[in-house]
Amino acid sequence: MKWLEYFKLKRIDWYIIKKFLGTYFFSLALIIVIIIVFDYNEKIDKFVNSNATTHEIIFDYFVNIAPYYANTFSALFVFISVIYFTSKLAENSEVIAMLAAGISFRRLVKPYLISAGLIAIMTYALSAYIIPNGNAKRLAFEQRHSNAKKVESGSNVQLKIDDNTIAFIERYESRNNMGWRFMLDKFEDKKLISHMEAATITYNPDKPHTWTARRWLIRELKDDKEVIRESRKEPLDTILPFEPADFLISEGEEETMTSPELSVYINKQQARGIANIRRFEIEYHKRIAAPFAAFVLSIIGASLSAQKRKGGMGTALGIGLALSASYILFQGVCATFSTQAGMQPWLAAWLPNIIFIPIAIYLYKKAPR
Numbered sequence: 001m002k003w004l005e006y007f008k009l010k011r012i013d014w015y016i017i018k019k020f021l022g023t024y025f026f027s028l029a030l031i032i033v034i035i036i037v038f039d040y041n042e043k044i045d046k047f048v049n050s051n052a053t054t055h056e057i058i059f060d061y062f063v064n065i066a067p068y069y070a071n072t073f074s075a076l077f078v079f080i081s082v083i084y085f086t087s088k089l090a091e092n093s094e095v096i097a098m099l100a101a102g103i104s105f106r107r108l109v110k111p112y113l114i115s116a117g118l119i120a121i122m123t124y125a126l127s128a129y130i131i132p133n134g135n136a137k138r139l140a141f142e143q144r145h146s147n148a149k150k151v152e153s154g155s156n157v158q159l160k161i162d163d164n165t166i167a168f169i170e171r172y173e174s175r176n177n178m179g180w181r182f183m184l185d186k187f188e189d190k191k192l193i194s195h196m197e198a199a200t201i202t203y204n205p206d207k208p209h210t211w212t213a214r215r216w217l218i219r220e221l222k223d224d225k226e227v228i229r230e231s232r233k234e235p236l237d238t239i240l241p242f243e244p245a246d247f248l249i250s251e252g253e254e255e256t257m258t259s260p261e262l263s264v265y266i267n268k269q270q271a272r273g274i275a276n277i278r279r280f281e282i283e284y285h286k287r288i289a290a291p292f293a294a295f296v297l298s299i300i301g302a303s304l305s306a307q308k309r310k311g312g313m314g315t316a317l318g319i320g321l322a323l324s325a326s327y328i329l330f331q332g333v334c335a336t337f338s339t340q341a342g343m344q345p346w347l348a349a350w351l352p353n354i355i356f357i358p359i360a361i362y363l364y365k366k367a368p369r
Contacts, residue, residue: 016085021118079324116298166184167242299363304363334347
């Protein structure tokens, strides 16, 4: 197969791959150590004062922030690594020598793309499966030993329980598992056949999906007749196929779910008519789109730094830092536009790549031949 021939590597390919990945992992490890040191100095007193054990501090917190920051800064250090290493090759006239020996720039980019592929696989594996579990442990630790709090209330909650049933809770508080002004409407052939309302409704955490309504009223409509049942004193136990976790969403909760869990959660919430899941959709699509940045930024970096320029490596690094920082910033801006201005989540996740791909193509065509 012809495509397998692309992965037949020569000595020059292994040389570039080793230098590229070596620079990438070294610089990434260095910045993570620096971040951990600063974070340690800032938070250690708070953790110790809250009686956190050494084991918790190390293994529940610091061990779990390392892969999180590695993934966050991966795109930045892909760019820096490519520019740093390729600029050194250009300054030593090694790129010119390779091109003079008949190696095209297209062929020269091959080991960069293979390295980018390895980084992309690592990035996806981290973001989709490893980091979410670490985030869950880290956030749980912060909730125990800092001022971070879970979401404890919700308002104007509307859920589509099934195709013919809609529930509404005006206000819900998790501290006592109680909701106020509850309503449940059932339809048949788009006609209302039952309406239930209750002054309060309480969730029983020991019995899944069990709710107790108080000061309740039920109106049933059949054959043009209305039957009303109500009680101001007797509670009514009922089974409803949802629980508070379905509508109480904590800050950063989407980052604690693996990609398969995110997919299941999004589909379930969409089926129930819950609208406040845009952050979860953005996170799901971002995990797929972000690894492709390694390819785009590698091409931009190699194209920028493959020739000698006035100012040497410093100029190339400056341009690279500006472009990579703008890429990361643009990711955040797009996510904000999606949550606040209604941009489609998939578009918010992919737009940075869509914008930077033409830049990569332009610089690739301008690279030395």
